[in-house]
Amino acid sequence: MWEMAQAATSLIEENVLEWTKTDNRRLLHVVFRVGNLDKTIKFYTGCLGMKVLRKRDIPEDGYTNAFLGYGPEESHFSMELTYNYGVDNYEVGTGFGYFGIAVESLSKTIDLVKLKGGRVTQDPSQVKDGSTFIASVEDPDGYTCELIERGLTLEPLCQVMLRVGDLDRSIDFYRRAFGMELLWKRDNPEYRYTNAVMGYGPEDRNAVLVLTYNYGVREYSKGNGYAQIAVGTDNVYKTAEAIKICGGEIIREPGPLPGINTKITVCLDPDGWKTVFVDNIDFLKEQE
Numbered sequence: 001m002w003e004m005a006q007a008a009t010s011l012i013e014e015n016v017l018e019w020t021k022t023d024n025r026r027l028l029h030v031v032f033r034v035g036n037l038d039k040t041i042k043f044y045t046g047c048l049g050m051k052v053l054r055k056r057d058i059p060e061d062g063y064t065n066a067f068l069g070y071g072p073e074e075s076h077f078s079m080e081l082t083y084n085y086g087v088d089n090y091e092v093g094t095g096f097g098y099f100g101i102a103v104e105s106l107s108k109t110i111d112l113v114k115l116k117g118g119r120v121t122q123d124p125s126q127v128k129d130g131s132t133f134i135a136s137v138e139d140p141d142g143y144t145c146e147l148i149e150r151g152l153t154l155e156p157l158c159q160v161m162l163r164v165g166d167l168d169r170s171i172d173f174y175r176r177a178f179g180m181e182l183l184w185k186r187d188n189p190e191y192r193y194t195n196a197v198m199g200y201g202p203e204d205r206n207a208v209l210v211l212t213y214n215y216g217v218r219e220y221s222k223g224n225g226y227a228q229i230a231v232g233t234d235n236v237y238k239t240a241e242a243i244k245i246c247g248g249e250i251i252r253e254p255g256p257l258p259g260i261n262t263k264i265t266v267c268l269d270p271d272g273w274k275t276v277f278v279d280n281i282d283f284l285k286e287q288e
């Protein structure tokens with residue numbers, strides 16, 4: 001009898017995990033806190049060519065959001081800036097890496113950032129594989145943007161880099177619990193780090209998560225600035241179930257958010273990085 005119950009449970013679990021692979025998922029936005037909304041909007045629009053897609057004020061919770069990006073939220077990855085009333089600075093921490101942004105000309109972008117008084121933290125240089133040129137700039141709160149020279153691309157806001165303490169553990173988690181694909185993994189022994197790029201669909205048309213393991217570093221500080229990525233799903237309830245089956249931690253049970261009414265569930269990955277899963281239909285209603 002006990003064996004039958006156990007077999008039935010594992011069948012249900014298998015079905016839930018299979019479902020994550022067929023669910024309609026996509027990276028929706030990356031969320032971070034800023035000390036001055038106008039200053040940050042000016043930086044990303046004036047220096048990096050983004051547009052303000054929408055704004056919302058949630059006075060009952062004391063914050064304002066501005067959504068920025070390169071195309072409509074229905075089809076593009078975007079930035080969700082959070083301004084908490086009265087908080088004018090945040091710690092970025094050592095775990096957050098960067099937002100990857102593809103630009104057509106590095107030199108023109110760098111010149112513009114300098115002209116507008118922005119901070120260039122790494123001048124253009126060629127990456128080790130020899131094909132790509134990158135540079136880094138810092139936004140007004142100290143978040144790094146890695147600029148990647150690419151021709152015209154469908155998804156210029158293309159990466160979020162987070163540092164992790166055990167790369168295989170993370171790859172396994174994002175594959176099983178999130179239904180992501182490992183797009184590629186590359187070891188750089190000379191510089192003592194390994195990168196794994198994970199996401200939903202090919203890198204040239206979808207934003208991806210870049211997970212970096214630095215040899216021997218198991219833990220990082222998270223600060224209080226970077227918040228999370230948001231992922232769209234057709235069912236936040238099944239999503240939470242799948243994450244629990246995979247040993248992930250749900251820190252907000254699935255259900256509608258007060259004020260916005262969008263259904264979400266919130267989880268932590270093995271390093272404590274947060275992800276918010278957002279109901280796809282509710283997300284579209286937010287745009288109306």
Ligand SMILES: C[C@@H](O)C(=O)SC[C@H](NC(=O)CC[C@H](N)C(=O)O)C(=O)NCC(=O)O
Binds near residue numbers: 063260
């Ligand atoms: C629907 C989903 O895409 C959201 O954006 S919900 C927005 C919500 N933001 C905040 O609560 C911002 C204020 C907060 N004080 C902060 O600094 O983070 C959110 O991210 N909710 C997720 C959650 O974990 O509550």
Ligand SMILES: [Zn+2]
Binds near residue numbers: 029031080230
């Ligand atoms: Zn959001």
